[in-house]
Amino acid sequence: MEKRNLYHDKRAQWAVYLVAFGVLALIPVWMGDDPFTLNQYARYGVFGILALSVSLVWGFGGILSLGQGIAFGMAAYGMAATMQMQYQDPVNDPIPSFMLTNELTALPTVWEPFWHTSVGLILAMGIPVVFFVLFGLLMFQARLAGAFVAIMTLAMLGAWYNMAYDMQPFTAGFNGISPPNAFQAFGVEVDPYSSMIYWVSLGVLAALTLLTKLLLQSKFGTIIQAIRDDSERARFLGYNVAFYQVVVFALGGLIAALGGMVWVIIVQYVSPTALEIFFSITIVIWAAVGGRMSLFGAIFGAIFINAAQSYVGDEFQATWFIILGTVFIVVVRFLPKGFAGLFEYAISFVPNPLPPSRSLISGQQK
Amino acid sequence: MSVHDFWTPFALEPFINALIIGLSLASIWLVAALGLTIIYGTMGVINMAHGEFIMLGAYITWILQYFLGFPWLLCLPISFVVVGFIGWLVERGLIRHLYERPLDTLLATWGVSLVFIQSIRLIFGGEPQYIDTPEWLKSVIEIGFVYIPSIRIFIFGLALGLVGLTWLLLYKSNFGVQVRAVMQNREMAASFGINSSKVYGLTFAYGAGLAGISGAMFSGLKTIFPDMGLGYVVEAFLVVVTGGGELFGSLATAGIMGEMFSIFSYFTNDTFARFVLFVLIVIFLRFRPQGIFTPSMARR
Amino acid sequence: MSAILELHGVTKAYDAYTVVDNFNLTVNEGELRCLLGPNGAGKTTTMDLITGRQKMTSGKVVFQGRKISGMSEHRICQQGIGRKFQIPAVFKDLTVQENLRVALTRTTNPFMNMIEFGRGSGRERLQQVVELVGLQERLDELSGNLSHGETQWLEIGMVLTQNPKLLLMDEPTAGMTEQETQKTSDIFNRLKGEHTLIVVEHDMAFVREIADIITLMHLGKTLAEGPMDQVENDPKVREVYLGSEGITDAA
16 A cells, blocks of 8 residues: 555645634634533533544554543643632632631642742643653653553552542542632633633644644654654664653643643633543543544544534433443454544545655655 | 641551451452453453453342342352353453454453443443342451451452462463463464463453452442442552562562552551552552562563 | 774673673674574674673673673664664554654754754765665555565665664575575675674575675684685584584574
8 A cells, every 4th residue: 555645645634634623713603602512612622632642642652641631630730729829819818718628727838839820820731741751751761661551651640530539638639629710811811601712722722733743744753653663673773762752751741731721721620530540541532533643533533522422411321431432442443543544544545636745855756 | 637637646456457457458459350360461461341340240249139039159159150251252252353452452441341331320220239248247256456347358268269269270270281371372382282262262251250259249348330340440450460460479469559558548548548559559560560570571 | 904893701691591602703894794603693692782682791892992882772873883683673654765764863862853854964865775775666655565575675774874884784684585685685795895794694695695704603602703615614613513514504
């Protein structure tokens, strides 16, 4: 099979991405501005962001992380703390009410920086990334791969879940933190029930997707795929494999963290459920069904599965999960590249109508 | 809870009690992990549906008792057989096609677990169910200042019994020789006339059966509900992987983990203890990915 | 001619079993050295020890006057030692030209490579290599779809792309047809002089075609060293391979 069919044509890919995001951006204009629908769609955007992170780390980097929820959850807590402190008053009401019910008499030191929105945002984004760098170093320097990484990320996720649950005075435990007011930044309030929240969510998704797409077209992108295929060969070409894996893992953490921040702006709530094992594996399912080796496939896998799930409604949730489970089994068994792979196969029968692009090696028109 | 009473000071009697709880916990984790140990250790398959095999064992016990009035003890072997058969079907229908792709088995079996959980929920509803155990298992045995429910002693004994049985099967029986031959080298075993596909099928069925019997056992201890398996599978996995997929590795790991957990939670609390335990396991795996007993195979 | 690679008393032992035993080797710049010996003689292990894939029990490896034993694999590679594996290793899900681009390591820093989009220099080198190994027509093919011989050439090409001073080739003609072997020996003869090569090979016709000097290994030690004729007529060699027709059979 020649690789260069329309599916692999970079110009076609960019065109599809731009058109898709352009169409999505117009949804509030077409569908009216029912606030609950827009809030719902904004949530799908976050699921897309999470699937994007799985696609980068697993589909291209070859690292099956079942712990994307760690970054998502940490950032969500950071964002919730920031928004909570926007509501608190330094003089009259400096301590969030859940802390008072937990008998705290002063704001804990770890909460102090969140008085400043900008510092809070940096921490919400930075702490998960730093943690992923350290955790990645721990695993990849020891040359752990495959199932070990999956199990270790799972255990680490379980650890943080328990931590969020346990540190009740700091995290409100099981109940979770629900900041009373919408997020405000630079004098603008991001109303979670408006077309603005939709555009924020879509904007972050689109920006992250296009940046990741660009990253994958750089030499870095080719190298991480090479490492995925045969890390030993890459090592004997002079690449520090662990370094690359840590960078990919941390970038995946960064994307998931940004997803977590947007999530809390949308739902104004965070609880240990963000760190649940079930949730993190579900993200992997979205990406796998859509197609982990295609950013577009993974993102739209997440969006379609969630849209279908809410369309089916709560009444038929059990039936829905049976269907999803079955589809997932079939995909893993027969479609390792997900539905994107099916599409790739279908489109290979269509001749590429675009003029040939310059070959990178020979520099001739091919 | 406030920060001040986070740390419980040491006192001898409650501490000894905690150690005994640790042993009981270890036996539960051991039973939960036993089937997984066989499956992971011999076939290298990461079976995420293991918790659901446990759940199915519990539900089979409940069905037999609730609808047919079977005594609890009789339900244990039946759960073993029925869940073993379900496991065999899963192996035939799915797992055997994925032996070359261990990560895919992990994912596919997660799909299997989703289907099992939701099917049970659809059929029997999501509400918790209870099992009636024989009278003599409801008593509490008192030794000095230590009180132990007799069912926990029963589970402890049964756990050791199952380990012994599995050891006999793996190391003393003809079937065990075949399993270990296939484990070492599939092609070679095949050339000696061992039907490796059949051996894999039976091994998986046996592992699933062990999960079934452990589910039946847990049903006497706790309530039964569709996603109860999720509460076992992560701990079971950590026991197995830390134990290197070996029988005695799992035995030792379950013991150490159970005691460590119970000591940590004595001084702090359950959730924090779990945090510490998970982090310690991650760090342990970093340095000994091959498990607790297997000799080092790091850079030759 | 000056020595480019020196192995001093290199030993690799597992518990009771010594694979490479106090092995010494000196290879001069521009030379093509063939490493021969029966299975288990320690040839591949020696290559692993040079490239850092295995850790040696004792001894040291000096490359261009610098001690490289103890360095990590990618550092050793960056010193200018390229390696082709016994079982051909290429990136199967990437195209031939992507494979070669990965092998073109102008920088190995991940952050520098994030802003590298392959428009710049290095193209001439890739062009040369592609012509040398003859894969001009296959550039856009997924390398997983290549024939066995083509895969071998691609891997050789990848190593050559790096322009290493020393090339280690582990059975480059394994599984090749006669014509493919002929093409490979042409490639190697063109490399001689410009590069230093160490080749492990079983195909004696191929060795005769390319080798300057042969080192014959036996039980982890040097049994004989010198030009082909000299090694073949060495009494020690005849003694070890008594009854056989010399090293041709042993290899």
